[in-house]
Amino acid sequence: MAVDVIVGFQPVGKTAKMPAGSTISQAAKQAGIGIRSECGGKGSCGKCKVIVRNSNAVSETTQTEKEHLSRSEIEADYRLACQTEILRDVTIEVPPESQLESRKIQILGLERKTALNPSLKKYHIELLEPTLSDTTPDLERLLTCLEREDKNLHSVAIDYRVLTDLPITLRRADWNIAVILWDDTKIVDVEPIAKSSDIFGLAVDIGTSKIVGHLVNLISGDTTAIESVENPQIVFGDDIITRITFAASDNTNLQTLRELLVDSVNKLLRRTCAKAKVDPSRVYHVVAVGNTAMHHFFLGIKPENIAISPFTPAVKRRVDVDAKDLQIEMALGGLIAIMEFTTGMETIVWKSCTRATSILNRRPRSTR
Secondary structure: OOOEEEEEEEOOOEEEEEEOOOEHHHHHHHHOOOEOOOOOOOOOOOOOEEEEOOHHHEOOOOHHHHHHOOHHHHHOOEEEOOOOEEOOOEEEEOOHHHEOOOOOOOOOOOOOOOOOOOOEEEEEEEOOOOEOOEOOOHHHHHHHHHHHHOOOOOOOEEOHHHHHHHHHHHHHOOOEEEEEEEOOOEEEEEEEHHHOOOOEEEEEEEOOOEEEEEEEEOOOOOEEEEEEEEOHHHHHOOOHHHHHHHHHHOHHHHHHHHHHHHHHHHHHHHHHHHHHOOOHHHEEEEEEEEOHHHHHHHHOOOOHHHHOOOOOOOOOOOEEEEHHHHOOOOOOOOEEEEEEOOOOHHHHHHHHHHHHHOEEEOOOOOOO
């Protein structure tokens, strides 16, 4: 059984507890410290130089390190983080040249007015209460009223978790409700009209080095908050090919890359909602766009064929996924639309928000 060791990182003052035999790179990732690694930890780039303050606490210098480090660097206790195993408690200094610098991220741009043609709609429905002469089930009662308002709404499904709460919701609302419907096919939420409020979507640009999120009011179409984060996958390589190679080498590696993107989207969701003073449960749709590799990483799809002739992706079309399946911390019945980046980001993000994910607040006539 491996003994745990404590790894301290300077000048940031962070620590990580790791099994003995772990590399300095693994400890840095555990501590949330970004160290340059263009080769993704293969030892071929020589960019992950660190200084080991107690050299007897780590493994011997490898031949790979001798090829990338000068004699003076080796004498000064420089090591490659991806090649050096930790044997005992140790303190590591990350020099400036090895630190991942915080990049300036362009998050503002020109906005163009776009006519709303939404996939999600918000209906106000007043239902007749059940009686001894009318014992129509709650869901059928609701679906009948929806179809009465729009004959196209004849094959509507309902999110399972929304269905489990439906009886309580209808009665607490005194049968006066707001229904949020996706693509005229699925009910993603039912709430008392008295407590109903604005609903939101998050447009996310998943770039190779940065990720930007725009929180959009899906009733008015206004952008209410913008936030950005570094793409944390960069510790596995600056370039896409290195990350694809890393993902293809082991199924757990692909899962690691996917989880990093999910964590980043959740972080953007929390930050933008906090800035706009919005509860994340009011976010019903996320539209995420990225290049083909980011598209596959986010969905957890094996990406190796993208990098091998004839360079065939698994999918290029829009993919809609339930938020719960991707562990995105938004509305329970929320949906994620993942699209490949194929044109200007301005066009993709804003047309996606207004045409694919915007919610039109409709107030149909009473069904009483």
